[in-house]
Amino acid sequence: MKTIMIHEMPDHSGETVRIGAWLSNKRSSGKIAFLQLRDGSGFVQAVVVKEVVGEEIFAKAKSITQESSLYITAEVTVDERSTFGYELQVKEIEIIHEAVDYPITPKEHGTEFLMDHxxxxxxxxxxxxxxxxxxxxxxxxxxxxxxxxxxxxxxxxxxxxxxxxxxxxxxxxxxxxxxxxxxxxxxxxxxxxxxxxxxxxxxxxxxxxxxxxxxxxxxxxxxxxxxxxxxxxxxxxxxxxxxxxxxxxxxxxxxxxxxxxxxxxxxxxxxxxxxxxxxxxxxxxxxxxxxxxxxxxxxxxxxxxxxxxxxxxxxxxxxxxxxxxxxxxxxxxxxxxxxxxxxxxxxxxxxxxxxxxxxxxxxxxxxxxxxxxxxxxxxxxxxxxxxxxxxxxxxxxxxxxxxxxxxxxxxxxxxxxxxxxxxxxxxxxxx
Missing domain, CATH: 3.30.930.10 (Bira Bifunctional Protein; Domain 2)
Structure with a gap:
């Protein structure tokens, strides 16, 4: 299976690929999770559907913490709603390292705090x-x-x-x-x-x-x-x-x-x-x-x-x-x-x-x-x-x-x- 970077996704539409990334943010419901991923070359949304991946992988997706590193195996699909134009339909998740208590959360932070970090x-x-x-x-x-x-x-x-x-x-x-x-x-x-x-x-x-x-x-x-x-x-x-x-x-x-x-x-x-x-x-x-x-x-x-x-x-x-x-x-x-x-x-x-x-x-x-x-x-x-x-x-x-x-x-x-x-x-x- 080919390992690619996010910016290469347009060349692999419809293919199943492997991407190494960090989790920048996420949201989930009872049956679907949306993982916001970054790999340095770009940002992309990865969609995890419980019925597709099963209980174990879905539970893993819901538990991943901000800035944890992982490998994602997924199909590249067109997403006309996003500015990037593509998203990932997840099949497998492999966590490389779990980040704990990442200091820069989605809330507002002061300039000096951000400069210190x-x-x-x-x-x-x-x-x-x-x-x-x-x-x-x-x-x-x-x-x-x-x-x-x-x-x-x-x-x-x-x-x-x-x-x-x-x-x-x-x-x-x-x-x-x-x-x-x-x-x-x-x-x-x-x-x-x-x-x-x-x-x-x-x-x-x-x-x-x-x-x-x-x-x-x-x-x-x-x-x-x-x-x-x-x-x-x-x-x-x-x-x-x-x-x-x-x-x-x-x-x-x-x-x-x-x-x-x-x-x-x-x-x-x-x-x-x-x-x-x-x-x-x-x-x-x-x-x-x-x-x-x-x-x-x-x-x-x-x-x-x-x-x-x-x-x-x-x-x-x-x-x-x-x-x-x-x-x-x-x-x-x-x-x-x-x-x-x-x-x-x-x-x-x-x-x-x-x-x-x-x-x-x-x-x-x-x-x-x-x-x-x-x-x-x-x-x-x-x-x-x-x-x-x-x-x-x-x-x-x-x-x-x-x-x-x-x-x-x-x-x-x-x-x-x-x-x-x-x-x-x-x-x-x-x-």
């Missing part, structure tokens, strides 16, 4: 759906960049310097030297782009930022492409094409998961390149004209400002050309203005904030030295990075997309803590 909370339908959407975003990311001629490169996680200063980095000892957990692989990816043309990285990054907002994590994952011979305008096109590809891939391949999360997919269906673009100057004027008198030119936007701007659009919106004083040293100045740089933040709709930050990079050697000095950075620590603009410098651009904020936006969950398997927060390092 994150290792078990991941088994729930909602968390399963979010993780499947996260996986699809990752798959679509690799697909997009490989289809467009990018090479995957892995920058180091331990670094001796920072792209944006060391005030929000985790410091550690690297034998006799100071080292930091990376907040971005960007500088190393620029070096890789000088060797391989178009590259991207995908890996963990760390910010020692004491923030408790729904948008922030201490450890999160970033996709960071860098492109040689690509200027600011072309980089924006790559960004909007990439985000469009990811959203459309989720719509196509995660229909059940989006439905399980009650996501309004009509909002996602609108996501198509090109995206609207406004300058920082225009954004400041818009905010000042709409009741945000607290924000002045030269200041960075907070969450309320980004949300207000995003609410004027039903697609992600680029805010371009930020003031030079609030952006990192490596961003290329505007050719016609000395007070702004060639950069953009991509703000997601529905209040999810910035999901991409990107810019054209400085490629002039003397300007790069000047910017490093102006930012109070140790030139010796960046000597290798200066070599990039010293030997065969070219215009080049790049950006970074925060995976967890993107997962939150696409899946429609409120807090980024649900978008990563084991979140690291200001007050949480367990489990």
């Amino acid at each position: 994150r290792h078990l909370w991941l088994r729930s339908r909602k968390q399963h759906a979010v993780m499947k959407i996260r996986d699809e975003i990752i798959r679509a990311t690799y697909e997009f960049f490989h289809m467009n001629g990018f090479v995957k490169v892995d920058p180091p996680i331990l670094t001796g310097s920072s792209p944006e200063g060391t005030s929000e980095l985790f410091q550690t000892k690297y034998f006799e030297e100071d080292a930091y957990l990376s907040q971005s692989g960007q500088l190393y990816m620029e070096a890789a782009a000088m060797a391989l043309g178009k590259v991207f990285s995908f890996g963990p990054t760390f910010r020692a930022e004491k923030s408790k907002t729904r948008r922030h994590l201490i450890e999160f994952w970033m996709i960071e492409p860098e492109m040689s011979f690509v200027e600011h305008a072309e980089s924006l096109e790559v960004q909007e094409q990439y985000v469009t590809h990811v959203v459309q891939s989720v719509l196509q391949n995660c229909k059940l998961e989006l439905e399980r999360l009650d996501r309004d997919v009509s909002k996602l269906e609108k996501i198509q390149a090109p995206f609207p673009r406004i300058t920082y100057d225009e954004a400041i004027k818009f905010l000042n004209d709409n009741g945000f008198d607290d924000i002045k030119w030269g200041e960075d936007f907070g969450s309320p400002h980004e949300t207000a701007i995003a609410e004027s659009y039903d697609m992600p919106v680029f805010i371009t050309h930020y003031p030079i004083g609030i952006k990192p040293f490596y961003m290329q100045p505007h050719p016609d203005r000395d007070d702004v740089v060639l950069c953009a933040d991509l703000i997601a709709p529905e209040g999810y904030g910035e999901i991409i930050g990107g810019s054209e990079r400085v490629h002039d050697y003397e300007l790069m030295k000047q910017r490093i000095k102006e930012h109070g950075l140790d030139e010796a620590a960046y000597e290798w990075y200066l070599d990039l603009s010293k030997y065969g410098a070219v215009p080049h651009s790049g950006f970074g997309l925060g995976l967890e904020r993107t997962v939150a936006w696409i899946s429609g969950v409120e807090h980024v803590r649900e978008t990563i398997p084991f979140p690291r927060l200001l007050n949480r390092l367990y489990p």
Whole structure:
């Protein structure tokens, strides 16, 4: 007899199969029991009819406890009432392990309780759906960049310097030297782009930022492409094409998961390149004209400002050309203005904030030295990075997309803590 997984059931309609699963929930009457099963690939209902299986197996079905593991032998049948479209008509049940007093019951639980039991909370339908959407975003990311001629490169996680200063980095000892957990692989990816043309990285990054907002994590994952011979305008096109590809891939391949999360997919269906673009100057004027008198030119936007701007659009919106004083040293100045740089933040709709930050990079050697000095950075620590603009410098651009904020936006969950398997927060390092 063939052992299959739940997601393979449509290929075995009418056949008797064996499935290994866990019991997520159940209900029963005097003559029939309904077992809600999961196996990691999906969820399905298994129907146990007393007259079919006999007293012994029916009694076993009624006694199975939540999250017990079992093997089910059953016939795959069509069920037009379920979103999955199939169910199991049980013939035999073999209990592998009986779970006793499983802590997460179908009743409501507080957030801290669920976070303390994150290792078990991941088994729930909602968390399963979010993780499947996260996986699809990752798959679509690799697909997009490989289809467009990018090479995957892995920058180091331990670094001796920072792209944006060391005030929000985790410091550690690297034998006799100071080292930091990376907040971005960007500088190393620029070096890789000088060797391989178009590259991207995908890996963990760390910010020692004491923030408790729904948008922030201490450890999160970033996709960071860098492109040689690509200027600011072309980089924006790559960004909007990439985000469009990811959203459309989720719509196509995660229909059940989006439905399980009650996501309004009509909002996602609108996501198509090109995206609207406004300058920082225009954004400041818009905010000042709409009741945000607290924000002045030269200041960075907070969450309320980004949300207000995003609410004027039903697609992600680029805010371009930020003031030079609030952006990192490596961003290329505007050719016609000395007070702004060639950069953009991509703000997601529905209040999810910035999901991409990107810019054209400085490629002039003397300007790069000047910017490093102006930012109070140790030139010796960046000597290798200066070599990039010293030997065969070219215009080049790049950006970074925060995976967890993107997962939150696409899946429609409120807090980024649900978008990563084991979140690291200001007050949480367990489990």
